[in-house]
Amino acid sequence: MAKSFDNRDGWIWQDGEFINWNEAKTHIITQGLHYGSAVFEGERSYNGNIFKSDQHTKRLFKSAEIIGIKIPFSESEINQSKFDLIKKMNFKECYVRPIVWRGSSQMGLSTNNSNIHVAIAVWDDWASYFKIEDRIAGLRLITSPWKRPAPDTAPYEAKASGPYIICTLSKEYAEKKGYHDALMLDYRGYIAEGTGANIFFVKDKDIHTPIPDCFLNGITRQTVIEMVKKQGFNLIEKYIKPDEITNYDEAFLTGTAAEITPIQSIDDVKFKTGHNCITYKFMQDYSELVNTVS
Numbered sequence: 001m002a003k004s005f006d007n008r009d010g011w012i013w014q015d016g017e018f019i020n021w022n023e024a025k026t027h028i029i030t031q032g033l034h035y036g037s038a039v040f041e042g043e044r045s046y047n048g049n050i051f052k053s054d055q056h057t058k059r060l061f062k063s064a065e066i067i068g069i070k071i072p073f074s075e076s077e078i079n080q081s082k083f084d085l086i087k088k089m090n091f092k093e094c095y096v097r098p099i100v101w102r103g104s105s106q107m108g109l110s111t112n113n114s115n116i117h118v119a120i121a122v123w124d125d126w127a128s129y130f131k132i133e134d135r136i137a138g139l140r141l142i143t144s145p146w147k148r149p150a151p152d153t154a155p156y157e158a159k160a161s162g163p164y165i166i167c168t169l170s171k172e173y174a175e176k177k178g179y180h181d182a183l184m185l186d187y188r189g190y191i192a193e194g195t196g197a198n199i200f201f202v203k204d205k206d207i208h209t210p211i212p213d214c215f216l217n218g219i220t221r222q223t224v225i226e227m228v229k230k231q232g233f234n235l236i237e238k239y240i241k242p243d244e245i246t247n248y249d250e251a252f253l254t255g256t257a258a259e260i261t262p263i264q265s266i267d268d269v270k271f272k273t274g275h276n277c278i279t280y281k282f283m284q285d286y287s288e289l290v291n292t293v294s
């Protein structure tokens with residue numbers, strides 16, 4: 001049984017100070033909890049160094065701005081606090097979770113007098129988001145009945161807690177049916193992404209990925225695009241219909257938690273996996289990159 005997150009040793013940074021992990025509690029009557037009024041980040045430290053820390057902090061501030069929250073700290077204070085916390089926790093490899101939420105000063109949907117909290121937690125037991133044996137064999141995905149909404153229905157560029165219910169519903173749907181993850185289509189019926197990761201397809205030297213115009217343009221996605229272009233692959237961002245995926249040889253997910261994870265099937269469409277695949281090479285290249293670049 002995995003360790004519960006509400007009973008651990010260590011520290012959490014909250015609102016400018018370090019507090020004991022077990023004392024990092026928030027009141028039940030909290031606006032962020034009731035209405036999903038929160039934004040967060042997911043980052044990874046490799047060898048004591050958070051990969052693209054500044055970029056994640058920038059996205060946190062942008063997400064907050066999009067949902068109307070002004071973070072009461074500077075970007076450099078957040079960057080420094082992440083670093084200090086990892087050091088205090090004595091971690092080298094860990095997952096990093098900053099979160100900003102509307103507090104308890106008022107309830108209801110009005111945000112006029114909301115107070116804002118900021119916290120950072122780190123943990124080292126997400127060595128892999130998916131089980132390592134599943135990553136090697138490749139994931140089995142099923143198409144979710146839940147769709148990524150239109151840009152004027154939910155703010156897709158914000159990593160905001162509220163809209164994550166779509167991902168939770170999709171993940172639950174997939175797991176109940178015995179799959180590892182779900183493929184989400186968008187409101188137009190194009191392929192969008194996994195429940196917590198972006199998606200790529202491979203056909204010879206062509207790498208195709210959906211246009212991020214209604215889902216998060218992941219930092220890993222951007223890193224992988226740059227990496228494969230440098231290696232001479234043709235990277236094409238395009239709208240992809242579900243019935244086109246039979247044309248592809250390989251498929252994989254990208255995300256901070258998922259890193260690069262091969263996909264063995266989507267519904268009844270099968271893809272190549274294993275050590276001779278391009279995806280396998282990309283996994284190794286990505287691992288090298290995150291361990292050398294900050």
Ligand code: PMP
Pocket residue numbers: 042167193194195196197198215216217218219220221254255256257
């Ligand atoms: N889409 C969703 C829904 C996600 O939760 C994530 C993970 N943050 C991603 C894509 C990938 O983003 P990133 O590469 O920045 O982690």
